[in-house]
Amino acid sequence: MSNTLGVAVVGAGYWGPNLARNFQHSEHWRLEAICDLDLGRAQALASRVGSPRVTPSLDDVLADPAIDAIAVATPARTHYDIAMAAIAAGKNVLVEKPLADTAERGRAMVQAADAAGVTLMIDHTFCYTQAVLKTHDLIEAGELGEILYIDSVRINLGLVQPDVDVFWDLAPHDLSIMDFILPGGLAPLAVTATGADPLDTGRACVGYLSMNLPGGAVGHAHVNWLSPTKIRQFVVGGSRKTLVWDDLNPQQRISVYDRGVDLAAKTLEERTRVNVSYRIGDTWSPALKEREALTGMVEEFAAAIREGRRPRTDGDAGLRVLSVLEAARASLASGRAHVPELVGEPA
Amino acid sequence: MSNTLGVAVVGAGYWGPNLARNFQHSEHWRLEAICDLDLGRAQALASRVGSPRVTPSLDDVLADPAIDAIAVATPARTHYDIAMAAIAAGKNVLVEKPLADTAERGRAMVQAADAAGVTLMIDHTFCYTQAVLKTHDLIEAGELGEILYIDSVRINLGLVQPDVDVFWDLAPHDLSIMDFILPGGLAPLAVTATGADPLDTGRACVGYLSMNLPGGAVGHAHVNWLSPTKIRQFVVGGSRKTLVWDDLNPQQRISVYDRGVDLAAKTLEERTRVNVSYRIGDTWSPALKEREALTGMVEEFAAAIREGRRPRTDGDAGLRVLSVLEAARASLASGRAHVPELVGEPA
Amino acid sequence: MSNTLGVAVVGAGYWGPNLARNFQHSEHWRLEAICDLDLGRAQALASRVGSPRVTPSLDDVLADPAIDAIAVATPARTHYDIAMAAIAAGKNVLVEKPLADTAERGRAMVQAADAAGVTLMIDHTFCYTQAVLKTHDLIEAGELGEILYIDSVRINLGLVQPDVDVFWDLAPHDLSIMDFILPGGLAPLAVTATGADPLDTGRACVGYLSMNLPGGAVGHAHVNWLSPTKIRQFVVGGSRKTLVWDDLNPQQRISVYDRGVDLAAKTLEERTRVNVSYRIGDTWSPALKEREALTGMVEEFAAAIREGRRPRTDGDAGLRVLSVLEAARASLASGRAHVPELVGEPA
Amino acid sequence: MSNTLGVAVVGAGYWGPNLARNFQHSEHWRLEAICDLDLGRAQALASRVGSPRVTPSLDDVLADPAIDAIAVATPARTHYDIAMAAIAAGKNVLVEKPLADTAERGRAMVQAADAAGVTLMIDHTFCYTQAVLKTHDLIEAGELGEILYIDSVRINLGLVQPDVDVFWDLAPHDLSIMDFILPGGLAPLAVTATGADPLDTGRACVGYLSMNLPGGAVGHAHVNWLSPTKIRQFVVGGSRKTLVWDDLNPQQRISVYDRGVDLAAKTLEERTRVNVSYRIGDTWSPALKEREALTGMVEEFAAAIREGRRPRTDGDAGLRVLSVLEAARASLASGRAHVPELVGEPA
Known part of the structure; x- marks a missing residue:
């Protein structure tokens, strides 16, 4: 347990299940929670990935000390609010592409993560x-x-x-x-x-x-x-x-x-x-x-957090694409x- | 003889030999002459396509009543002068692409051919x-x-x-x-x-x-x-x-x-x-x-001249591309x- | 319930799971049991296909009146004994390829099924x-x-x-x-x-x-x-x-x-x-x-049983290949x- | 002249022209004659390959001291007679595949060439x-x-x-x-x-x-x-x-x-x-x-003759295929x- 990091997947729609499955199978991670406003969807996903707890509340997730990081697989327009709240709570953040809906917001996310000393990573799966x-x-x-x-x-x-x-x-x-x-x-x-x-x-x-x-x-x-x-x-x-x-x-x-x-x-x-x-x-x-790409991706997320370094696909990478x-x-x-x-x- | 059209190929460089060979084998054409300033090159080509006469002089070609048309396979910057002279002499003209080195000159060529009632065709081989x-x-x-x-x-x-x-x-x-x-x-x-x-x-x-x-x-x-x-x-x-x-x-x-x-x-x-x-x-x-493309191309050139109609790839086509x-x-x-x-x- | 047929999959090794999954998802079938001498393997499979009952005993399966048919996915040398017992019990039988380990035994299986009036089908998936x-x-x-x-x-x-x-x-x-x-x-x-x-x-x-x-x-x-x-x-x-x-x-x-x-x-x-x-x-x-091939295969098995006709890939087909x-x-x-x-x- | 070998192509049908063209262009060979019973066909070929002399008579070819080798591109059933005569006349021989119409005759050709000390080569072009x-x-x-x-x-x-x-x-x-x-x-x-x-x-x-x-x-x-x-x-x-x-x-x-x-x-x-x-x-x-294969083939024929060694595709090779x-x-x-x-x- 002490060797793993806790993670919550936020968003149980199209891509969330792929993230959850890879976190579950990774030796570096403990999948702690699935968070989705649609609790039925969260439940259905949870039952396929080792039954972590489910919750509709982001605040609930961010208040949980067992959770070191969140993975955000929600629509692009919501990335900014979710990521900023998580950064403020001291959580490391993985965000689906695109980083945000505007470059301006993306830039603010990068700066906030740097200021808070947490890892911001973009899921450029390819x-x-x-x-x-x-x-x-x-x-x-x-x-x-x-x-x-x-x-x-x-x-x-x-x-x-x-x-x-x-x-x-x-x-x-x-x-x-x-x-x-x-x-x-x-x-x-x-x-x-x-x-x-x-x-x-x-x-x-x-x-x-x-x-x-x-x-x-x-x-x-x-x-x-x-x-x-x-x-x-x-x-x-x-x-x-x-x-x-x-x-x-x-x-x-x-x-x-x-x-x-x-x-x-x-x-x-x-x-x-x-x-x-x-x-x-x-x-x-x-x-x-x-080797499945996402396996390497979640591994890199863990390594970057532990080593206190930028991940290979960091917020700046997301920002350049944006x-x-x-x-x-x-x-x-x-x-x-x-x-x-x-x-x-x-x- | 009376059923065929006479043609001279002007330019014995890269593309001229392909034109000459197809005119020679066409039942619609008589290959009358090869015209090139480099007489040795003209000679060498002529010897491979039934030995039409060779000449370094465009005027010589244009003065020949047995020649109904010329095919211009010279550098683009020379197309205008050669084509305008040929049109003035009442000859039908086939020009290699591009039609001319500027659209302005190309436009003048189209207008001159129309005014003279001769056929202007562009060799869009493809x-x-x-x-x-x-x-x-x-x-x-x-x-x-x-x-x-x-x-x-x-x-x-x-x-x-x-x-x-x-x-x-x-x-x-x-x-x-x-x-x-x-x-x-x-x-x-x-x-x-x-x-x-x-x-x-x-x-x-x-x-x-x-x-x-x-x-x-x-x-x-x-x-x-x-x-x-x-x-x-x-x-x-x-x-x-x-x-x-x-x-x-x-x-x-x-x-x-x-x-x-x-x-x-x-x-x-x-x-x-x-x-x-x-x-x-x-x-x-x-x-x-x-079927070789150039076979159909020289056939279309002959048909357009005989039927007094625009060829399928006429001067305007060359002009649009230009x-x-x-x-x-x-x-x-x-x-x-x-x-x-x-x-x-x-x- | 009355509209579906009950089936047991015998053999939970390499191919059995594919059969089980397709029977489970078919509207024509109820997957009643998984039968394997290795109960752990049977259990593991059952948990992924709607948890039918598991048993190490073929006799147990053949005695079950809710089971109309068995699907045999065991090694070829065991096909004869299993199929003959099932036919004797009045069950319809689907057998993995090859039908049996010898043509002689395969021929006996075909004759027994005919005599008993049950359906014998070979899983020629392709x-x-x-x-x-x-x-x-x-x-x-x-x-x-x-x-x-x-x-x-x-x-x-x-x-x-x-x-x-x-x-x-x-x-x-x-x-x-x-x-x-x-x-x-x-x-x-x-x-x-x-x-x-x-x-x-x-x-x-x-x-x-x-x-x-x-x-x-x-x-x-x-x-x-x-x-x-x-x-x-x-x-x-x-x-x-x-x-x-x-x-x-x-x-x-x-x-x-x-x-x-x-x-x-x-x-x-x-x-x-x-x-x-x-x-x-x-x-x-x-x-x-x-469309997955096995979906059509299990559908054909049900149709052949219901219509009292030979399936498209019947025992004779298996015998010819053998x-x-x-x-x-x-x-x-x-x-x-x-x-x-x-x-x-x-x- | 003293550095080249003289060759006659026997047979001006399907493959002979390819051989003739390659001999003509080779620096190792002088194409001396085209031999074919159909003199018109021989003539037509000769006119395309530098106008060597033409003859309908194999004896004529074999009597010519300027001819060091013959290349046999006639039907398979004639290979034996032509090659044996040429070997008897001390000529080196290149034969189209197959070496002969029977292995027995092929074997006799190999032995005769060995006995006479001339080169027997098979044209395995590939x-x-x-x-x-x-x-x-x-x-x-x-x-x-x-x-x-x-x-x-x-x-x-x-x-x-x-x-x-x-x-x-x-x-x-x-x-x-x-x-x-x-x-x-x-x-x-x-x-x-x-x-x-x-x-x-x-x-x-x-x-x-x-x-x-x-x-x-x-x-x-x-x-x-x-x-x-x-x-x-x-x-x-x-x-x-x-x-x-x-x-x-x-x-x-x-x-x-x-x-x-x-x-x-x-x-x-x-x-x-x-x-x-x-x-x-x-x-x-x-x-x-x-590089065209035949270019290398005629080069190897010349080299084998000059060096008094077996060519890479010798009579035995032809015999094994046969x-x-x-x-x-x-x-x-x-x-x-x-x-x-x-x-x-x-x-």
């Missing part, structure tokens, strides 16, 4: 998949060289969401991954979004998001609810090698291509004068362990590129 | 592939319903071109296809381009091009010289069905998906209130004939959406 | 997948024409089984599917098997099974535990069309090719004298419903083709 | 592709470990040949590759073939060929003229790694899987008692040069496994 962890490590080890472009395609036939457009529904995945693997995090100089609502649903159903990144690189995401074919492809083009992650190919999820444009011994002048040559090398596909989404919204409205508000020091 | 012809016919027959979005990806490891960026090198293919299949041609309300030159080559090597189309639809092209994997995928999302053309899958080049978001009997209000459902129907892949490329260049420079100059009545 | 049901229906409707060949590949990196070779482990799937879709069932004239045990494990790990079918057709299965790539491909070549089922391609599981060798208006003499031509037509991929496996074993031992013992009238 | 050369080298370097199984699938919609069945039409490719990469060449202990002629064409159109190889390994080829889908897949399963060659995937033709059943530190008894575990390692795809084809024919006829006649010492 960052804990084996594919993204491997991509991160390869980039950090310099295997790909300098990042030249990142291109993500995330399309399929999806339900048109009642409250958000396709950018806010799908792009947080792409942006959180880019933020995780880019050295220094995602800090675009400009964001340009174009979208289409050809069915007159009142929100973009097809979206393209371009980001000018420092150093002349570019990031791009194509998100689409109307595609009859499902594609999940994420390409990181580097100056040395290029990595392609095809999430629908379980037999070869990640491929690293030793191919690229060859600039060795070329001056800038030569590059613009003559054709740049290219080389075709081997392809390598690393074996990936089989800033890009806001800039995309502004770009959609204005028809021009927007500069995301600075987030402070990128991690 | 429009004569079986895949594009089939796509065109399916759209025209209403099989796909209303067009909602068009998404084209044309990426591979390509040589960085010395004189043009990746938009001018690759996007004409995507744009010419969109122009061909869209009822009324390609007439975007706004064009937004973002590009990246992460290798400091002096020109964009990765490019994204978004077009807001009439009726709320969107067109998008991703063109990229730096991708280690080759992708040629063109998706036409319709309100009834969606067509996917995968040019690298010869066993199933075109797939028509009877899948989509279902709006039957839904009012606008309902659509925004509730989730839109979707349906999963059969997939169908039409058999395509095996206008979008110019708008893309302006968008790249300004960081905002641009409206292409109107081309007059779309075909 | 036959209740949407892909196989659709294949069956297309063949029955004459869409493929006459069957010319069936080729099945079922390979991946699999655990070497301690008690059976790769034929007995994997080929029952292929054979049961062939039996289900072939008009008249699987009744080969000769069976030839070749296998390899290159790791000296004491049993074949790579196997090839050829069957000469009536009318000159051929069936073939490649089963392999040592393949690093996973392939599940099943081809039915017909005189009109050919169907390819790729179970690892969820986006296009079944493709029907309107391609084939064209024999129209050709006499036998002409065929042997000149090259046979072929035609390339469209490809069609029918949409398949999403006969081919025995012939394959004999062929492996002798190095020559074997004729399976006749099963009586194919269904 | 062995000179980059994919097969790389596979050979990886096996030779021990990268795959001991060969456990080889599985080749070569199927598509093909024309039914008037004179040979699908085994003699397609399997020589698979067998020649196996012969090339297997240390010691292809020397099966037994050959089992099953075929089907469901269209009553008078010859097998679907064929399966199994070979028991020394050491418990197995080789298998599936050849099929009736498949609507084209597959060219060649798998070499080794005790250390497994290689998959997918000839229709130009982006990743060869993949080497570091996956397999793990037998480390396992005794035979343990293997049969417990499940063998397996490991999943990385996948690696070597880059392959772009022996397997004969054993397959016998197996088809008898319905049982056949042992190919020994070829003498495998290379």
